[in-house]
Every structure is written in C-alpha cells, then in structure tokens.
Amino acid sequence: MKPLLVVSEKDKPVWTRWARFDHNQIFSISKNVSPGNAIRKNKFLLNLFGNKLGVYLDSSRFKTLSRRQNCYACGLQGTHLFLETNHSANKENSSIFYGACAFNFYAIVDGRLVLMTEDHVAPQSLEKSKKSEFLEKFFEINKECDIDRNYETCTMCIFCNAAKRNNCVDISEIKKKSKEEREKRLKDSAHEWITNTSESAEFVDFWSVFCEKLPNIDKKTEKMMRRKELLSI
Numbered sequence: 001m002k003p004l005l006v007v008s009e010k011d012k013p014v015w016t017r018w019a020r021f022d023h024n025q026i027f028s029i030s031k032n033v034s035p036g037n038a039i040r041k042n043k044f045l046l047n048l049f050g051n052k053l054g055v056y057l058d059s060s061r062f063k064t065l066s067r068r069q070n071c072y073a074c075g076l077q078g079t080h081l082f083l084e085t086n087h088s089a090n091k092e093n094s095s096i097f098y099g100a101c102a103f104n105f106y107a108i109v110d111g112r113l114v115l116m117t118e119d120h121v122a123p124q125s126l127e128k129s130k131k132s133e134f135l136e137k138f139f140e141i142n143k144e145c146d147i148d149r150n151y152e153t154c155t156m157c158i159f160c161n162a163a164k165r166n167n168c169v170d171i172s173e174i175k176k177k178s179k180e181e182r183e184k185r186l187k188d189s190a191h192e193w194i195t196n197t198s199e200s201a202e203f204v205d206f207w208s209v210f211c212e213k214l215p216n217i218d219k220k221t222e223k224m225m226r227r228k229e230l231l232s233i
C-alpha cells in the first residue's frame with residue numbers, strides 16, 4: 001500500500017495524503033482524550049507504509065470538529081477525513097518525531113474538496129466586552145441558528161469562514177457570499193489536493209496503524225536535545 005496522493009513540485013513533495021480514516025472512529029477517540037489546553041498532551045504516533053507520523057487529536061480545531069460535522073452557516077456536511085502532510089508547513093509544526101501531519105476534514109462539492117474549519121463565533125480579535133456584544137447581536141439576528149452556546153467555537157466550512165471574517169454577523173449574508181466564492185474558486189481550483197478527492201478510498205483503521213502515545217516534550221527541551229544531537233531527526 002502507498003499514500004493516496006503525493007503532490008511534488010521540482011522533485012520535492014509539497015502535499016501528502018497518507019490515508020482516509022473513518023471520521024466517526026477518530027472523532028470518538030478525540031472526545032475521549034483530555035481537553036485541549038496550552039500544553040497539548042495527546043500526540044499519537046502512527047505508522048503508515050513505514051512512515052512514522054505524529055498527530056494530535058486534542059487541538060481546539062479537532063475538538064470543535066468532533067462535536068459537529070456540518071457547517072453551522074451553510075449546512076455543508078463534512079464526510080471525508082484524511083491524514084495529510086502539508087510539507088510547506090512542516091518546519092513550523094514539526095516536532096521531535098518527523099512528519100508533521102494533521103487530520104483534515106472535508107466536504108465534497110462538485111468533485112472538489114472543501115475544508116471544514118473551526119470558527120470562533122465571536123471573533124478572537126475582539127476584546128471580552130465586545131465579544132458579548134457581538135454574540136448578543138449574532139443570536140438576535142440569527143434566531144434559527146442551532147449552534148451549541150456552551151462553546152466559543154463551532155464548525156464552519158472554509159468558504160463561510162472566509163465570508164464571515166471578523167465582522168459579519170448575519171448568517172444569510174455569510175451564506176450568500178460563501179456560495180459565490182465557492183462556485184468561483186472551486187471551478188478555478190488547480191491544486192491537485194483539492195481536485196483529487198480520493199472519494200472512494202477505503203478506511204484505514206486507526207488502531208491498526210497506531211504505535212504509541214508520544215511523550216510530551218516541550219520546545220525548549222527539544223531544542224536542547226537537538227543541539228546535543230540527542231535527536232537524530
């Protein structure tokens with residue numbers, strides 16, 4: 001077996017889609033790992049086709065996606081969960097175990113992948129007092145909105161998230177902008193990791209590729225270990 005998709009530019013990999021997983025399985029594991037906080041503790045080491053890949057399941061993004069799988073604005077339903085590496089993000093995200101990667105969750109629209117993201121219902125950039133003002137207005141305008149008010153974040157597709165930005169409170173406006181943008185962007189989309197949907201890929205069972213839970217080593221210790229060449233990767 002090999003990865004579902006490897007996109008290379010000038011002989012260097014830029015995107016690897018390792019495998020498809022059953023989102024119900026992965027989200028239920030995520031629900032059972034400790035809540036995300038400043039120190040993320042639940043990095044799992046997976047072995048896919050001989051590649052050792054470390055992945056978090058308790059990021060805020062992932063917790064949000066595990067609570068809800070459709071966009072709270074346009075209703076788009078996420079269906080496909082892939083383990084992927086965006087190699088350009090590698091340097092920043094990589095930790096002591098190589099192969100920084102993440103589970104990315106997508107909906108499929110017109111044969112294209114649409115990323116499902118985490119939205120802060122009240123924009124993060126707002127001060128606390130402004131946040132409550134925003135939320136009050138938001139729920140007043142969007143009376144039908146069914147998001148869980150116990151949480152600050154909710155699942156949103158990438159197009160609604162972009163349309164909402166930091167100021168749009170009206171869901172019907174978000175939906176309208178998002179639809180226009182989606183139709184335009186998806187048609188023009190050239191990236192293979194968007195156009196190649198791996199739609200019918202079979203699930204890989206999480207536990208069949210699971211190796212171990214990784215120890216949590218902070219960045220400072222990691223740097224020191226690298227300097228002393230205690231880490232070879």
Ligand SMILES: [Zn+2]
Nearest residue numbers: 071074157160
């Ligand atoms: Zn949406």
